[in-house]
Amino acid sequence: MAANTHISATCSISKQSVSKNGKALFTGTEASMPGFLVEVYKHFKLNYTRFYKMDSLSKLGWLTSELLLKDNFDKEAYAPAEVGIVFANANSSLDSDVKYMASVADIPSPALFVYTLPNIMIGEISIRNQFKGEAAFFVSEKFDAAFIEQYVNNLFDNNIFKACICGWVDVLGNDYKATLFLVEKGNGAIPFTAGNMN
Amino acid sequence: MSSDVYIAGLGAITAIGNNVAECFAALQNERAGMGPITAMNTIHRDKIPVAEVKLSNEELAKMGGLSAELSRTALLSMVAVREAISDAAIADLDKLRVGFISANTVGGMDKSEDFFVEFLADNSKGKLKDVYDHECGSMTEVVAVALGISNQMTTISTACSSSANAIFYGARMIKNGLLDVVIAGGADALAKFTLNGFNTLMILDKAFCKPFDENREGLNLGEGAGYVVLVSDQVAKTLNKKPYCKLSGYNNSNDAYHQTASSPEGTGSYLAMQGALKKAGLQTSDISYINLHGTGTPNNDSAEGIAVKRLFEPDFPPMSSTKSYTGHTLGASGAVEAVFSILSIKHNMVFPNLRFETQMHELPFVPETELRTNLQINHVMSNSFGFGGNCTSLIFSKI
Numbered sequence: 001m002a003a004n005t006h007i008s009a010t011c012s013i014s015k016q017s018v019s020k021n022g023k024a025l026f027t028g029t030e031a032s033m034p035g036f037l038v039e040v041y042k043h044f045k046l047n048y049t050r051f052y053k054m055d056s057l058s059k060l061g062w063l064t065s066e067l068l069l070k071d072n073f074d075k076e077a078y079a080p081a082e083v084g085i086v087f088a089n090a091n092s093s094l095d096s097d098v099k100y101m102a103s104v105a106d107i108p109s110p111a112l113f114v115y116t117l118p119n120i121m122i123g124e125i126s127i128r129n130q131f132k133g134e135a136a137f138f139v140s141e142k143f144d145a146a147f148i149e150q151y152v153n154n155l156f157d158n159n160i161f162k163a164c165i166c167g168w169v170d171v172l173g174n175d176y177k178a179t180l181f182l183v184e185k186g187n188g189a190i191p192f193t194a195g196n197m198n
Numbered sequence: 199m200s201s202d203v204y205i206a207g208l209g210a211i212t213a214i215g216n217n218v219a220e221c222f223a224a225l226q227n228e229r230a231g232m233g234p235i236t237a238m239n240t241i242h243r244d245k246i247p248v249a250e251v252k253l254s255n256e257e258l259a260k261m262g263g264l265s266a267e268l269s270r271t272a273l274l275s276m277v278a279v280r281e282a283i284s285d286a287a288i289a290d291l292d293k294l295r296v297g298f299i300s301a302n303t304v305g306g307m308d309k310s311e312d313f314f315v316e317f318l319a320d321n322s323k324g325k326l327k328d329v330y331d332h333e334c335g336s337m338t339e340v341v342a343v344a345l346g347i348s349n350q351m352t353t354i355s356t357a358c359s360s361s362a363n364a365i366f367y368g369a370r371m372i373k374n375g376l377l378d379v380v381i382a383g384g385a386d387a388l389a390k391f392t393l394n395g396f397n398t399l400m401i402l403d404k405a406f407c408k409p410f411d412e413n414r415e416g417l418n419l420g421e422g423a424g425y426v427v428l429v430s431d432q433v434a435k436t437l438n439k440k441p442y443c444k445l446s447g448y449n450n451s452n453d454a455y456h457q458t459a460s461s462p463e464g465t466g467s468y469l470a471m472q473g474a475l476k477k478a479g480l481q482t483s484d485i486s487y488i489n490l491h492g493t494g495t496p497n498n499d500s501a502e503g504i505a506v507k508r509l510f511e512p513d514f515p516p517m518s519s520t521k522s523y524t525g526h527t528l529g530a531s532g533a534v535e536a537v538f539s540i541l542s543i544k545h546n547m548v549f550p551n552l553r554f555e556t557q558m559h560e561l562p563f564v565p566e567t568e569l570r571t572n573l574q575i576n577h578v579m580s581n582s583f584g585f586g587g588n589c590t591s592l593i594f595s596k597i
Binding site for chain 2: 104108109110113114115120123126127130132
């Protein structure tokens with residue numbers, strides 16, 4: 001059985017700009033990544049104080065997911081266990097790992113330590129939205145759209161979830177790139193395929 | 199299809215004993231297993247107490263019939279698995295569908311840590327065989343291959359609830375008619391990885407831990423392994439001795455609150471305990487003893503205590519945390535405490551919560567402080583709550 005799924009929204013944050021469904025929404029002025037992420041948070045008037053505690057990877061993933069779901073997602077249509085998250089990136093949580101290791105020389109920081117796993121980002125998004133569905137995080141050198149298509153559709157086929165946020169969120173030093181897709185069942189203008197993700 | 203699940207055999211090795219009988223004696227004699235670090239080469243050596251198994255890798259390897267070059271996690275696992283299988287004494291085990299479901303959280307990290315000392319100094323150095331069994335799954339495979347178990351083998355790693363979930367999963371496989379016998383439990387060896395990690399989180403007590411005490415300051419890390427042999431009712435009928443008890447209830451819930459902390463109101467713990475009672479068809483008044491997760495951290499004991507208060511008020515069964523003996527054995531703790539819970543049913547005893555002094559201000563109850571015997575123990579609830587909000591409660595019931 002082939003999954004009948006479509007991409008109902010797309011959101012990207014990279015190179016100081018935010019775009020959604022192919023349209024540019026915002027271009028920032030902050031050159032540093034941490035500064036830019038706060039700039040995005042303020043520009044879209046988001047209100048979630050937990051944001052400030054997150055590491056850069058979680059901030060980036062969280063912001064992208066917030067903007068992805070905004071106006072495009074009917075949360076009430078799904079039970080918490082019916083929404084899944086499947087992410088990938090190239091650098092795992094290395095950005096936070098390096099910062100944590102630097103703190104070890106003095107007093108190891110608990111606040112940095114709790115972010116030394118990439119799937120913590122999935123946890124942050126789940127906590128925000130109370131998603132309790134299947135979640136997975138993959139590390140690969142490049143975004144493997146064919147793999148993500150196959151993996152996510154397989155979970156749809158087996159009724160493991162009824163909606164999924166999938167895509168790429170990667171941070172290292174001042175480099176960052178996030179592209180997330182909201183995938184739901186049924187026919188839509190953009191079928192969920194590797195080609196349409198690329 | 200929906201078979202009851204019986205406990206036919208037990209195996210355990212912890213800081214308080216190298217087998218179930220030794221652990222049971224220590225539990226009755228209030229003999230805790232913590233002490234200074236003797237095996238790991240760490241800067242925390244004289245500063246942080248741990249609960250070490252009192253055998254070297256060579257001694258464990260000899261007992262289990264494995265190579266002493268393997269990770270201590272696998273060596274501990276093998277010793278307790280062999281004890282559990284031998285205790286169950288199932289005739290014609292090789293003719294049944296046998297599964298091995300084993301949990302751990304550190305895998306072969308102890309060997310990887312050795313490897314990296316040399317490798318970081320010179321990246322052409324370091325023995326690659328020391329990282330070969332790094333993965334958690336390798337620990338299970340080493341034991342399953344040595345025992346020739348091939349029907350089903352899997353590894354569960356869900357932090358501190360890992361081996362409770364292994365028992366839970368094994369029971370479901372039997373209930374669904376997929377296996378006849380499951381050896382389920384878990385193991386974890388002490389490692390710098392976990393010691394430094396918990397130290398970073400500032401939840402290690404520099405003295406012996408005091409679970410459920412107002413002035414508790416954290417946990418003591420421990421190591422060990424615990425396994426139970428689960429059997430279907432058909433296999434139970436063929437046993438030469440009466441099974442210990444039934445596994446009647448189990449539940450896993452998550453409060454999706456924080457990476458390393460429980461929600462203040464203990465939502466995950468509450469849901470896990472409530473779900474296990476429902477699965478077993480029991481009321482709170484049916485529970486004769488709760489073997490608490492009781493790590494001794496301010497956060498866990500407060501959240502777990504408040505969840506117990508919400509669910510059980512106004513009548514509380516006897517409770518204790520046996521981590522006051524064994525330290526927190528992480529991936530092994532759920533199964534080690536399942537073994538202790540089963541001993542409670544078998545011997546109609548409640549083990550004390552060592553070093554308790556002062557009642558927690560937010561709780562209307564205190565844990566048991568002395569060994570209680572000649573009780574009627576019908577149903578024991580065993581709690582195991584892990585990082586990531588992964589909360590599991592098991593209920594064992596007298597037959």
